[in-house]
Amino acid sequence: MSANIYLELTRQFNGGRLRAILSGGQAVVLHRLAIMSKDGDWILREDEEALRHVVSVLAGYGAHYRFGAPLDIRWLAGGWSSHLEFAWKGLRVRTDFVTRPPRLDGDAVKRLWREQEHREFPFVGAKDLVELKKTNREKDYAVIGELARRMSDADEQILCSRSARDLMELAATHPDKIVSLARRRPALLAVRDGVEALEAALDAERRRLMHANEERLAAYMAVAEPWSQAWSDVAREMDGMAIRDAHDAMVKRAEGRLPFALPGAPA
Amino acid sequence: MSSNSHDDAVRRLSQPGMADLLPVRQAFLPVIRNVGGHNANCCGMNGMRDEFLSEEDLDLKSLTDEELDRVWMSWLEQAQATNEEDRREYSHGVFLREPPWA
Known part of the structure; x- marks a missing residue:
């Protein structure tokens, strides 16, 4: 035990x-x-x-x-x-x-x-834990980054990855997936503009997720x-x-x- | 990607007719296929990799179940040092801290 x-x-x-x-x-x-x-x-x-x-x-x-x-x-x-x-x-x-x-x-x-x-x-x-970790805490996004690396399914990796470099590699291997999955994750569109643009898009995405969770908690705490x-x-x-x-x-x-x-x- | 260009991107992909992503795909493919060979910032060219957690963290994989148990308990014991500091905080759920909130 x-x-x-x-x-x-x-x-x-x-x-x-x-x-x-x-x-x-x-x-x-x-x-x-x-x-x-x-x-x-x-x-x-x-x-x-x-x-x-x-x-x-x-x-x-x-x-x-x-x-x-x-x-x-x-x-x-x-x-x-x-x-x-x-x-x-x-x-x-x-x-x-x-x-x-x-x-x-x-x-x-x-x-x-x-x-x-x-x-x-x-x-x-891993996939569900990624969703649960989209909190208002910076440290949880590091966990998401590593969880994504453990995923074997390319779609899931592309949807979950926090690394611009990893995503650029995935884009080179699966260009069609990047395009089709951008519908669900618009930050992927920045792949076309290179690593720095993608990094900025991922940062902005993280900020949006953090703010969304803050708003969720604020709603409960207000009530x-x-x-x-x-x-x-x-x-x-x-x-x-x-x-x-x-x-x-x-x-x-x-x-x-x-x-x-x-x-x-x-x- | 700025908030405005993000919103534009979402609107573009959501419009009727975008189910056929051919125009977008065509725009992407020449850039994406060239990434590995010509983009000096791409991983693989300079060997750099984004680091999220430390090697010590990730080394949990190499532990046996018994070793993990020991390391885990030891970590929990040491983490008690911050109990006073975080006594009002919540790490999960829909609350940030205990009342009073004012």
Whole structure:
């Protein structure tokens, strides 16, 4: 058995059925790219049994909620994230959960669950991890750059690569693909103007992606403002409670203060 | 590529009739085919490669599962040094930091 707490949690979350796919920085480790995150991130099955089971596992570690949405299907289905934390063998262990990962549509999420079934340690594959890493953090784009180099499919490499040099090589080998894929990734059009122009296009593309994620987070945080103002009282109420009782208290307090979804979001 | 030329490029590709990309392809091919031979900035000509992560990072590939476990745990232990500094931060999800936000 691995000594690693994130693998052990994944194993326990998935006792009896697949409920949790390891994502984020710990998935990057399992891709053997780098160790750069000390928090755990999982995509959870969007059903009540899965969420109850995860709370039950975390109860065994004495976890407590951080500010966020409760581990409740009504909020997670609206794209919210839940965050818990506990101390274990000198480590601060943070566990972050979503059921609707950003930038993966419904079909991609269904495919993800199919692909990870029966794996001992299910973790997000390279192509999906690239999408998840299109955040507002510079360091995540370095991870995307290396993930793209590991891809065997030329289309996926061309769509994901962060390297102008790599793309110029791919363009020399697959010129037709560059043209056809430019429809999905307009920065590729800069191939015709040479490496420096392509580098500038990739930089601009990265900035757009970072701003898009910032806007996404800003929208959620704006809607969460009333909940954020109530949080210190909620946290005080939950202090010292077992996680199951804290969860029930948090759900009661979040109803009416934290909308289940962003205004205007599709049902 | 400036924001305006990017927008123009997107508009161009999205227009009806662009399903046949022949005119664009014809514009590209002479440039693309010449890239490897004549463009001094292309990789392969000067051996340079874009570096995203360090060699030490990428060397995780060469570790056994047990070695990876040990290195991973050791890294997590050392990373605890920044817990106070990042205690209010979020690395995943839809929040940036714990309240209060003002």
